Amino acid sequence: MMRKFLTAPLLHNALFVVLLCSVAFGLAYLAERHPLQRDLTHNAANGLEPASVNVLRQLQGPVNITVYATEQDPRLGDIRKAIGDFVSLYQRYKPDLQLTFINPEQAAAETRAAGIQFNGEMIVSYGGRSEHLTQINEPILTGTLLRLAHQGEQLLMFVAGHGERKLDGIANHDLGSLFGAKLKQNGFRLASLNLALAQEVPDNARVLVLTQPQIDLLPGEIDKLQRYLERGGNLLWLLDPGPLHGLETLAENLNLSLPSGSVIDPAAAGMNAPVTWALGAAYPPHAITRNFNLITAFPDARAISWEDTSEWSPHSLVEVAAQGWISRKPPTGAPRFDKRYDTPGPVSVAVALQRNRNEHEQRIIVVGNAAFLSNTFAGNGGNVDLGVSMVNWLVGEEHLIDIQPRASRDSQLTLSQTQLNFISLFFLLGLPMALTACGVWQWWRRRD
Numbered sequence: 001m002m003r004k005f006l007t008a009p010l011l012h013n014a015l016f017v018v019l020l021c022s023v024a025f026g027l028a029y030l031a032e033r034h035p036l037q038r039d040l041t042h043n044a045a046n047g048l049e050p051a052s053v054n055v056l057r058q059l060q061g062p063v064n065i066t067v068y069a070t071e072q073d074p075r076l077g078d079i080r081k082a083i084g085d086f087v088s089l090y091q092r093y094k095p096d097l098q099l100t101f102i103n104p105e106q107a108a109a110e111t112r113a114a115g116i117q118f119n120g121e122m123i124v125s126y127g128g129r130s131e132h133l134t135q136i137n138e139p140i141l142t143g144t145l146l147r148l149a150h151q152g153e154q155l156l157m158f159v160a161g162h163g164e165r166k167l168d169g170i171a172n173h174d175l176g177s178l179f180g181a182k183l184k185q186n187g188f189r190l191a192s193l194n195l196a197l198a199q200e201v202p203d204n205a206r207v208l209v210l211t212q213p214q215i216d217l218l219p220g221e222i223d224k225l226q227r228y229l230e231r232g233g234n235l236l237w238l239l240d241p242g243p244l245h246g247l248e249t250l251a252e253n254l255n256l257s258l259p260s261g262s263v264i265d266p267a268a269a270g271m272n273a274p275v276t277w278a279l280g281a282a283y284p285p286h287a288i289t290r291n292f293n294l295i296t297a298f299p300d301a302r303a304i305s306w307e308d309t310s311e312w313s314p315h316s317l318v319e320v321a322a323q324g325w326i327s328r329k330p331p332t333g334a335p336r337f338d339k340r341y342d343t344p345g346p347v348s349v350a351v352a353l354q355r356n357r358n359e360h361e362q363r364i365i366v367v368g369n370a371a372f373l374s375n376t377f378a379g380n381g382g383n384v385d386l387g388v389s390m391v392n393w394l395v396g397e398e399h400l401i402d403i404q405p406r407a408s409r410d411s412q413l414t415l416s417q418t419q420l421n422f423i424s425l426f427f428l429l430g431l432p433m434a435l436t437a438c439g440v441w442q443w444w445r446r447r448d
Contacts, residue, residue: 294382
């Protein structure tokens with residue numbers, strides 16, 4: 001009797017239902033505790049870049065986004081739904097990101113007080129600071145969060161008055177069009193500094209940028225630079241080939257050696273670039289180069305070497321010309337290594353220096369090339385990304401990761417007339433005839 005009961009269909013069905021419910025509840029529990037998402041859409045349109053996710057994880061405290069938009073816009077349609085769907089991607093990783101919609105037609109006074117000028121304009125607030133946005137996408141919103149996340153004022157000053165490259169200049173040799181613009185986008189304020197007029201380097205300067213002067217600095221200007229470093233100031237020194245025009249003392253105090261000659265990199269020829277371009281592809285481990293795998297290009301770079309001392313902790317950032325050398329004479333024709341005069345690679349063209357000064361960590365970066373961030377060459381490879389990472393490290397905020405716009409994938413399919421004819425014949429004639437033949441064959445089999 002018991003055996004017959006255990007084999008009854010009703011009991012089998014009951015056990016199946018219990019088992020199915022248990023599996024369903026178990027999967028629901030796992031999904032709640034361990035959420036897993038995969039974006040399989042074209043160009044990952046429904047997901048965030050890892051850099052954006054890292055930025056959200058660094059933000060401590062709530063983020064508020066207030067959108068001033070009507071229910072419908074005659075030109076853009078349902079703005080609220082579009083913004084809400086996009087912001088929900090961020091809310092997956094930061095639940096305390098609050099999104100609020102206000103109808104500007106129903107709250108006219110509040111809209112005017114907030115300085116709103118466009119339908120769909122939004123205010124992003126974090127940490128007591130806020131910014132207005134009139135358009136929204138991942139680079140814009142993440143870049144805004146980066147700027148709001150910066151601690152206090154981030155003032156970058158660059159030495160001027162001696163023919164140096166300008167951090168806000170638009171000439172080919174200046175650094176403003178790409179590098180300077182990216183720094184501004186990330187929340188840094190740029191200002192020039194004439195050491196002949198200023199009493200000292202201002203204390204609120206987070207980083208001083210020094211590029212190659214074209215005339216000699218006055219002794220008093222050199223003294224001001226030395227006092228800035230003695231106070232523990234951070235420095236980004238971008239060198240070019242040629243005389244230092246009074247900065248030799250600075251190099252000596254940093255225990256740096258700047259050998260004469262040009263870096264020759266035969267690997268550049270394989271990239272259709274001049275051999276005087278040093279291609280950076282090897283980056284020793286450092287906070288600046290962590291997860292950095294982009295190629296960088298340094299036109300007419302000069303080598304940097306250093307002496308290990310107890311005062312400074314040096315660390316190479318970029319090594320180039322693994323199969324190249326330092327040429328003591330200008331290359332003519334196809335350059336060849338001359339062991340009598342040349343020094344074999346690899347060659348370091350960037351070094352980071354650290355020391356404890358006045359109860360805080362002082363950071364200095366010296367790069368044997370300024371052209372790699374110039375308006376002419378900054379667009380090559382990861383030049384700008386490396387420069388921005390250097391600045392973030394100098395101000396002690398290397399955890400803030402830059403994000404680049406998501407590359408658009410080609411969504412168009414171009415077919416020749418022959419291919420179009422083949423596809424049309426296949427779907428209009430071939431496929432129906434094949435299905436008809438299969439049906440006739442199945443009918444014939446069953447008939448027998």
